[in-house]
Amino acid sequence: IIWEKRIYVTCPIEDQDGLLAFDAAGKELWRKTLGALKPGRGQRVGSAANSSPLTDGEVIVTYFKSGTVTCLDLDGKSLWQINLQEKYGKDMLWWDQGTSPIFAAGNVVIAVMQTDGESYLVSLDRKTGKEVWKTTRKYETGKESGDSYTTPHVVKIGGIEQIVTWGGDHLTGHDAKSGKLVWECGGFNPEKTGMQRVIASAVVDGDLAVVPFNRGDAMSAIRLDGRGDVTKSHLAWRNDAVGADAVSPVLNDGKVYVVKDGGPQRGRVTCLDAKTGKQLWESALPKAPQVFYSSPVLAGDRFFCVREDGMLFSGKVTDQGLAEIKSHALEEGVIASPISADGRLIVRTDKHLFCFGEK
Structure with missing residues (x-):
């Protein structure tokens, strides 16, 4: 993050969970080890x-996969630390944990879905690390289908700050202050x-959530202004082609904007109307045997x-698709998503940080 x-x-820093800080020129400012890691x-x-x-500019x-949650100041001083697995139960995910923490109602919120x-x-x-609330979020699913590696969103709908979470075949909204369930939407995997x-x-975006599901074969949009079970009432659209x-x-x-990450159509970039799900255009990136794990980013009219x-x-985003598509080989593995800030693009590979600026 920037x-x-x-x-x-x-x-990872040797056998420890770690955090590094760099300045805008790529110089390392400090590094901090935060406890024993749990190997991937x-x-x-x-x-x-x-x-x-996660940062708010103050902390x-x-x-980490170890379950360790640490809060530090911007100079790397630890303020508090807690291990969720020691307190609430061990990690049972099939793959390596991928959910990131968020701020909601002024506190730190983490989703564990397995x-x-x-x-x-x-x-x-946020100040002490003590539990404010904890809400069970458990759904009956098929084998492994309850495992989620997604990160929740925070929205304000109907005067209520809500945590919108995707996983366990359900999209849910919880009150950020109390943790109480406001609404839930199923129907993504009715056969379990x-x-x-x-x-x-x-x-x-606003009062609409777009949800990718069925292992990359479908997307749906759900309106977020409901109460109770909204499975049948708040589906805005479904697209089984993207x-x-x-x-x-x-x-x-x-x-x-959606990048097809694997399969025969990998590298296909599709643009949909968020309100209707209608396809507006489609472009193709040069195909190769490799797939995509890194999520795309927009910076102005650049994709x-x-x-x-x-x-x-x-590529340049136009009404007809991506134009002026260019490629640059970093020659190192990438699974992290790039970030854009101050006219620069930061890309993390498995070995380095790269910074690109406008010519």
Whole structure:
């Protein structure tokens, strides 16, 4: 993440969970070890430190596969630390944990969603780390389908600050102050088919959430102004021709941008009308055997995404599709999503940080 002139990166440091801070020129300012890491499963697309850090400009919050949550000041001094697995139960996810923490109602909120073991939302006091509330979020699903690696959103609908969470075959809204369930939406996997774990996060714009599901084969939009079970009442649209499995969509200015991350159509970029789900255009990036794990980013009228082999693509967004598509080989593996700030694009590979600026 970037805050003002600093870049913060979570990563393993030897056998420890770690956090690094860099200045805008890429100089390391400090590094902090935060406790023993829980090793990743060893696959090339994950680690013990998949989650992004979180900051409000005063503190930084980190969360790791080990279950350790740490709050630090901007100079790396630890303010408090808690381990969710020691307090609430162990990690039972099939793959490496990927949910990032969020701020909601002034506190730190983390979602734990898994088929086996405890599934819940927990709010931690931003100043002390003490539990503010904890709400069970458990649904009956097929094998592995309760596992979720998504990050919730915070929205204000009907005067209530809500936490919108995607996982366990359900999209839900919880009151950020109390943790109470406001509404829930099912229907994404009515047959309770197994292996429907979710990786790509839902995206939110106003009172609408766009949800990728069915392992990249479908997307739906859900209105967020409901109460109770809204499965039948608040479906805005469904599109069974477009989707993404691991790559989260981008929702901007009433349009949804989706990168097909795998399969025969990998590298297809589709733009949908967010209100109707109607396809507006489709473009194709140069195809290769490699797939996408990194989510795309928009910066003005420029679209950026990175393939797993480190091929960085950029294109100009027009009403007809992507124009002026260019590529740049970083020659290092990439699963992290790029970020854009102050006219620069920051890309994290498995070995380095790269910074690109406008010519």
